Amino acid sequence: MKIHLKVWRQAGPTAHGQFVNYTAENVSPHMSFLEMLDVVNEGLIRKGQEAIAFDSDCREGICGTCGFMVSGIPHGPEPHTTVCQLHMRKFKDGDALTLEPWRSKGFPVLRDLIVDRSAFDRIIQAGGYTSVNTGGAQDANAILIGRDTAEAAMDSAACIGCGACVAACKNASAALFTSAKITHLSLLPQGQVERGTRVLNMVERMDMEGFGSCSNEGECEAVCPKGISLRNIATMNREYWKAILSS
Amino acid sequence: MTLDSKVPSGPLAEKWDSHKFASKLVNPANRRKHTVIIVGTGLAGASAASSLGELGYNVLSFCIQDSPRRAHSIAAQGGINAAKNYQNDGDSIYRLFYDTIKGGDYRAREANVYRLAQVSVNIIDQCVAQGVPFAREYGGQLDNRSFGGAQVSRTFYARGQTGQQLLLGAYQSMQRQVARGQVKQFPNREMLDLVLINGQARGIIVRNLVTGQLERYVADAVCLATGGYGTAYYLSTNAVGSNVTASWRAHKRGALFANPCFTQIHPTCIPVSGEDQSKLTLMSESLRNDGRVWVPKNTGDKRRAADIPESERDYYLERKYPSFGNLVPRDVASRNAKQVCDEGRGVGETGLAVYLDFKDAIQRLGHDVVAARYGNLFEMYEKITGEDPYTVPMRMYPAIHYAMGGLWVDYNLMSNVPGLHVLGEANFSDHGANRLGASALMQGLADGYFVIPYTLAHYIAGTKVEKVTTDHDAFKEAENSVQDRINKVLAVKGTKTPRELHRQLGRLLWDDVGMARNEAGLKKALATIPKLREEFWQNVAVPGDANNLNKNLEYAGRVADYLEFAELLALDALTRTESCGGHFREESQTPEGEAQRDDAHFSHVSAWEFQGVGKTPTLHKEPLVFEEVHPSQRSYK
Amino acid sequence: MRALRMLSSSVGTKVILAFTGLSLFGFLLVHLYGNLLAFLGPATYNEHAHALISNPLIIPAEIGLLALFLIHVFKATANYLNNRGARPDGYRMKKWAGGASRKSVGSSTMIWTGLATLLFVAVHLKTFKYGAVYTSVGAGGTEERDLYRLFVEVFQQPVWVISYVVSMILVGLHLRHGISSSMQSLGIMPDTRTALVLRTGLVLAVVIAGLFAILPVVVFFGLVR
């Protein structure tokens, strides 16, 4: 297969960016999207040109390192799939694809398709944990948690923090990411003590980072590689006003 | 040099307690005067950072990813072992200890393994307190599965994402310490050298992977938790950023490298599909609980699986190992897969795969039960291969998965370099020659949460360190040498990409230092690696400069280190003329083709001392003393 | 004080928008009820209007309504501007994700349908509340305002009819996203019946906008006179 690529190239955070056209030749349908880019990069490197910068690590859809826009959709057209797990058999010979980085005030572009997502770490720092020190925890089975509750918590905890939700949202809102952690911990007995302060502080941090608010459109859920549900955002909203009322 | 393992005396079960009591403590008010560098934020690094931060030390934490949460540990699927005996099926600390020693083919240190089994129970408590959503039973108690051939159910899991949930737990605890100012985190940093002052590990040189600048950090002690070196083989189940660089540079500064030839090959991975493949995807071992492994009886049988009648199928694991069947340990399953493929009975386009068939399971349990158990794995398989495992058997082939070898450490997890501690997969300590499934997560967290807080305090309290800043000459020297190496790589301006060279190295290692090794192959590898290394330095292509985000430059540096490390890997494999665990020497096998240990000559840890690139390293041996269990020939018949 | 600050956070803003939005929606239902009385003839219609106007509580109610309305408009506009700031450099290519997404024409034009509604309301008040005052004698012999006559008069003119119908389509679009969205913003979206709520929101929007729009049309065609 032959794939035509229009790729955003930007040398650094403050540099001016622009699209550059490339063609990926001899693409095998077994390749992953990133492997296709690897091959394009090999060609560039051999010509003494700098490779297209994109990030990845696990290449199996769990670390959340990879991610960019493939023709206007974060991680590309395949639902529930990170771009590292997207395979070229989903495309046709001759397809023309546009690759852009996530764009948001909270995620400044570092280079080409790589953005700075440290804002997510800071949102977690604001309260995305239970305050227990190592040692001294009671026996694990002393805390009973119903299977359904555990499963629901796991649904929320499955977030990989890739940022596709922010990328897809017209408001560049981080509500899905933030609410997934809030929901995970608010469902479990271990998370009750800090429940109120957690939601207030995490939302405050999310706003400080420059992310927008949620318009309840659910583009985030649609592009989320882990299918994190909009329900999490409803939970966050409810937790939020409850926390205000009880504070 | 004599290797002092510092294993405390006394009965096995009391060693750790008495050691903790005998260890020196650092007064709470004094802890903030001490800085600790922790490189790596996987399970080992993140748990260490959070625990040490909680205790009041100043922790500096580094990782190459853009967030600590993305460390390779996140990819672990299956689960984590602990001797909780919640299932009342006869598990105990002793049994976990015993299984681990035996599984490791009697090449691990008894005292370390016993301690690991002891603290395993605390790990689960700790993680649950953090809110890790482990699977539960309807009554609300924790669920367990049996895993990796264990005969008790002691594996705790969170769907197929156990590593992710455990890592997020540790990461969140660490972020809490970041918020409190106890931990400073430095993501996007690659450690490129270790700084020694008066023989003590006192700092590191890192490259800021975004700006390209070299940075110096000083501390009272350094902990490496930088993971394993599986990506030496190019194709492996490890994250593509995994590397040996941090360990290797520490090795070049004097830290001994132990048992590098002990690499684990995982039997159930999705086979290679093409030249440009960049990694192999693991399919959880749990699939072997219900899937049946087979190949055609006749060589060269190219019919579709469905067209091959029962009578012409060879369920070779069930045939050869009637009591363990498809659940034999990883090394045994892997070797057998290679064997049948070598015989020309492999399946798929490349002939390098065996079937893992769920037809019987679907018949016996029904589609829904199978879907509930393995649905997400089946989906992943279909995503990658485009084949539906409900109707067509999965194709599987072994792949490099884990490094049992690593930097040598004593019972305190300290290397032979004072102050340099090594945690998690980066050290060599607990898994011997073969790691049991679900034990790496356990070890990483044991090291970070429950061992290093005590042993590091002991080191700090008992050691005088000179007051220095990063202006010290040793920092200058280290930074200059790193800078030189980077300049050298950039100056080559050749035509071969780091990936091509890496792929070449990987193929070489896979063929000659892979699942089955022999003298001729190892010697060939030892002769070829230096040539490849030379080619790298003559002809590697790294466009761009060092003062920028340059992925290709990072990668080239890692490949360069692998090209040095690979020689040690092959040499260790050549020197160890016995077969044990993941290390299979064709010259040393039982008449049935099983691994044949040679306890008389090889019941030791091989710890190598660096003598210079291309120079033969010096071998130091730490004898393994078995006071509790008696090494016997492993049998899974 | 802290509570006030928290109410102006992104989530707080959405909670306020949802609360005021749902309240305005409630008002809309009351208003619609009044409108539909027109089908029962001038007497019933004017009697209801009179009952409302002469109620001593009408002033505080109107002030409250105005406050809700202004808060909704102000918050929504501020929120819109803030959200635009969250992506200073836009995508060169962007597509709708489809699948689980709830994005619709309504959801992506909320600010515009909202502002159009603001304009509409201003004109609407000018035309009716502050429009020509006709009087008639009600059932009890008291003199009442003859709003019925006014609207029949207004809707003789095609411009008014068309602009009303168009306005109602816009209001409908606003409701199409607004009703279910406010449930989500308040966190009272039921977990298991999300699809039902979304559909109900859509149906309500169509029905309400339709019923509002139908009156000018039937008046114009002389079906109600």
Ligand SMILES: Cc1cc2nc3c(=O)[nH]c(=O)nc-3n(C[C@H](O)[C@H](O)[C@H](O)COP(=O)(O)OP(=O)(O)OC[C@H]3O[C@@H](n4cnc5c(N)ncnc54)[C@H](O)[C@@H]3O)c2cc1C
């Ligand atoms: C696909 C897969 C599935 C697995 N499943 C299981 C399982 O079910 N159960 C189980 O017990 N084990 C499993 N394992 C093994 C287990 O995941 C790993 O052994 C373990 O997570 C290693 O943890 P770690 O903390 O030692 O290192 P890692 O998690 O590898 O972390 C290494 C850290 O070091 C950092 N680093 C590396 N090099 C540098 C450098 N030069 N400079 C700075 N930082 C650096 C990285 O950024 C990272 O933060 C699995 C492994 C794989 C590959």
Ligand code: FES
């Ligand atoms: S590289 Fe890890 S999710 Fe894609």
